[in-house]
Amino acid sequence: xxxxxxxxxxxxxxxxxxxxxxxxxxxxxxxxxxxxxxxxxxxxxxxxxxxxxxxxxxxxxxxxxxxxxxxxxxxxxxxxxxxxxxxxxxxxxxxxxxxxxxxxxxxxxxxxxxxxxxxxxxxxxxxxxxxxxxxxxxxxxxxxxxxxxxxxxxxxxxxxxxxxxxxxxxxxxxxxxxxxxxxxxxxxxxxxxxxxxxxxxxxxxxxxxxxxxxxxxxxxxxxxxxxxxxxxxxxxxxxxxxxxxxxxxxxxxxxxxxxxxxxxxxxxxxxxxxxxxxxxxxxxxxxxxxxxxxxxxxxxxxxxxxxxxxxxxxxxxxxxxxxxxxxxxxxxxxxxxxxxxxxxxxxxxxxxxxxxxxxxxxxxxxxxxxxxxxxxxxxxxxxxxxxxxxxxxxxxxxxxxxxxxxxxxxxxxxxxxxxxxxxxxxxxxxxxxxxxxxxxxxxxxxxxxxxxxxxxxxxxxxxxxxxxxxxxxxxxxxxxxxxxxxxxxxxxxxxxxxxxxxxxxxxxxxxxxxxxxxxxxxxxxxxxxxxxxxxxxxxxxxxxxxxxxxxxxxxxxxxxxxxxxxxxxxxxxxxxxxxxxxxxxxxxxxxxxxxxxxxxxxxxxxxxxxxxxxxxxxxxxxxxxxxxxxxxxxxxxxxxxxxxxxxxxxxxxxxxxxxxxxxxxxxxxxxxxxxxxxxxxxxx
Numbered sequence: 093x094x095x096x097x098x099x100x101x102x103x104x105x106x107x108x109x110x111x112x113x114x115x116x117x118x119x120x121x122x123x124x125x126x127x128x129x130x131x132x133x134x135x136x137x138x139x140x141x142x143x144x145x146x147x148x149x150x151x152x153x154x155x156x157x158x159x160x161x162x163x164x165x166x167x168x169x170x171x172x173x174x175x176x177x178x179x180x181x182x183x184x185x186x187x188x189x190x191x192x193x194x195x196x197x198x199x200x201x202x203x204x205x206x207x208x209x210x211x212x213x214x215x216x217x218x219x220x221x222x223x224x225x226x227x228x229x230x231x232x233x234x235x236x237x238x239x240x241x242x243x244x245x246x247x248x249x250x251x252x253x254x255x256x257x258x259x260x261x262x263x264x265x266x267x268x269x270x271x272x273x274x275x276x277x278x279x280x281x282x283x284x285x286x287x288x289x290x291x292x293x294x295x296x297x298x299x300x301x302x303x304x305x306x307x308x309x310x311x312x313x314x315x316x317x318x319x320x321x322x323x324x325x326x327x328x329x330x331x332x333x334x335x336x337x338x339x340x341x342x343x344x345x346x347x348x349x350x351x352x353x354x355x356x357x358x359x360x361x362x363x364x365x366x367x368x369x370x371x372x373x374x375x376x377x378x379x380x381x382x383x384x385x386x387x388x389x390x391x392x393x394x395x396x397x398x399x400x401x402x403x404x405x406x407x408x409x410x411x412x413x414x415x416x417x418x419x420x421x422x423x424x425x426x427x428x429x430x431x432x433x434x435x436x437x438x439x440x441x442x443x444x445x446x447x448x449x450x451x452x453x454x455x456x457x458x459x460x461x462x463x464x465x466x467x468x469x470x471x472x473x474x475x476x477x478x479x480x481x482x483x484x485x486x487x488x489x490x491x492x493x494x495x496x497x498x499x500x501x502x503x504x505x506x507x508x509x510x511x512x513x514x515x516x517x518x519x520x521x522x523x524x525x526x527x528x529x530x531x532x533x534x535x536x537x538x539x540x541x542x543x544x545x546x547x548x549x550x551x552x553x554x555x556x557x558x559x560x561x562x563x564x565x566x567x568x569x570x571x572x573x574x575x576x577x578x579x580x581x582x583x584x585x586x587x588x589x590x591x592x593x594x595x596x597x598x599x600x601x602x603x604x605x606x607x608x609x610x611x612x613x614x615x616x617x618x619x620x621x622x623x624x625x626x627x628x629x630x631x632x633x634x635x636x637x638x639x640x641x642x643x644x645x646x647x648x649x650x651x652x653x654x655x656x657x658x659x660x661x662x663x664x665x666x667x668x669x670x671x672x673x674x675x676x677x678x679x680x681x682x683x684x685x686x687x688x689x690x691x692x693x694x695x696x697x698x699x700x701x702x703x704x705x706x707x708x709x710x711x712x713x714x715x716x717x718x719x720x721x722x723x724x725x726x727x728x729x730x731x732x733x734x735x736x737x738x739x740x741x742x743x744x745x746x747x748x749x750x751x752x753x754x755x756x757x758x759x760x761x762x763x764x765x766x767x768x769x770x771x772x773x774x775x776x
Contacts, residue, residue, distance in 0.1 A: 182217030602639025
């Protein structure tokens with residue numbers, strides 16, 4: 093029966109998973125496009141790479157903008173704006189001439205000048221005078237004629253014949269200069285009497301303009317609902333291009349109505365939620381270690397949401413092509429931190445969601461799944477930066493090969509392949525190089541450790557390892573041997589070899605504190621001769637706590653600290669336990685004084701290290717190194733560990749244990765150069 097505390101913890105974990113699924117679903121769906129946007133890419137003289145496109149509604153085939161503009165310019169050449177002739181303006185100026193000006197002019201023959209100027213004003217105001225600004229505007233618009241309205245009658249006048257205030261003034265100044273002195277005329281300020289009497293009629297002019305423009309047809313034909321527009325592989329001609337452009341224009345007008353959006357939204361939520369639930373169930377059934385670890389689940393869903401959101405933004409805003417998105421980065425990251433099967437599952441789930449809003453879902457799904465499989469196989473363990481470059485090249489080539497093969501199968505003609513996609517794949521490969529810095533960020537954010545970091549930690553120039561080699565050289569050599577043995581076993585049984593190797597180098601760092609108390613570092617009398625078995629056991633057992641303290645002080649990852657704590661499990665320091673028991677046969681012994689704090693191994697890698705550490709240490713005490721002695725030693729130690737229940741909490745199998753035994757035997761034989769016994773020659 094579960095305790096209340098355990099039930100509460102299980103409930104909290106379940107609520108966390110539910111909340112994570114809900115939040116992830118909402119984030120992904122929020123960025124999914126829900127309108128009928130035209131998501132196809134097309135160019136003239138390029139093949140149509142999508143499926144058959146059928147018109148879902150009736151729409152006109154719009155003319156090209158250049159054609160419409162030419163027709164518009166041609167029609168507007170006949171445009172004649174309306175101006176009303178204001179006769180009152182001319183009368184006001186004549187009145188001003190006879191009153192104000194006649195009184196001001198005190199020179200000889202002033203009445204004759206007044207009469208002459210009045211005749212000129214009558215003439216220009218009868219024709220009509222337009223404002224200089226209006227004239228310049230009409231000329232810049234290409235207007236050739238205007239309509240002057242006199243007493244409800246409109247007369248067409250060429251714009252070039254219309255007087256402006258400037259040209260009207262010049263006409264007065266040039267008239268009959270022999271009888272009237274030009275110098276005198278210039279002094280009379282006649283420009284004050286010349287004003288515009290043609291008033292622009294905006295209403296009539298706009299009506300005339302709109303009537304002309306209405307005669308222009310913006311469409312050159314009609315496409316009926318259900319009519320085929322283009323099929324896969326067909327070349328986009330200029331005519332087809334116009335039809336596609338017209339369809340795209342109409343689709344933007346016929347965006348999803350408000351009444352359809354809730355239904356689409358519900359469908360998207362159900363689809364995305366189901367995909368996420370499938371992944372959660374997978375973790376629960378097959379990877380409980382990830383399922384029970386919040387940071388693992390959070391990383392998996394964060395990566396999935398990130399790539400889905402980026403893809404949604406790219407498709408919605410037509411920003412780059414979705415094949416440029418380095419989706420293989422997701423399975424690579426998951427493979428580096430976790431395992432291949434989980435990487436493939438989440439890659440498939442992510443690709444399935446993204447395919448919802450791509451214009452070519454089948455082709456996208458096919459290519460991404462195949463290349464994702466290759467990326468997982470290519471980068472099993474990331475130990476060097478050059479591996480990312482190699483993987484990027486392989487993935488780029490894989491995209492190109494699968495795409496080419498698929499297009500040839502579908503089209504049957506290599507000449508119809510859209511070569512632009514090779515550029516997309518190349519950009520994808522370049523962006524994939526950013527996996528390396530992203531791994532570092534994720535390590536620090538989620539507490540994971542990659543093989544690159546493990547390789548860096550296993551460098552012998554690491555200060556902590558250098559200190560061990562100087563202070564406890566025997567322990568250092570022991571750790572090196574254990575690292576070689578354990579990593580070989582890990583490779584054979586499918587565990588993380590680099591993790592085991594690095595952990596083996598640090599598993600005994602606690603011995604640095606009191607190195608002479610450990611056999612491998614002794615060169616003379618053992619200090620244990622002056623201690624009781626209890627105190628000796630406490631010193632030996634204490635190297636685990638000392639190791640954890642040093643690991644914490646030197647910021648070693650938590651996963652490495654786990655190996656330090658579990659490499660002896662809850663075992664007993666048997667040498668001192670048996671010594672004490674022999675000395676006190678009738679005494680009840682407190683076994684806890686001779687027991688390591690543990691815990692026991694919880695992973696396959698921790699179990700491997702425990703086996704390799706015990707076997708390597710015990711092998712040093714063998715009186716002779718023969719195949720039989722080594723084999724018996726390995727079997728005895730590991731069988732005892734199994735019978736003591738050290739491996740009950742980890743997922744190592746009996747087959748794995750048998751494989752580990754065989755590898756350890758072979759390696760120890762090689763290390764100690766065991767040979768077969770040669771027979772002696774007997775006498776005749």
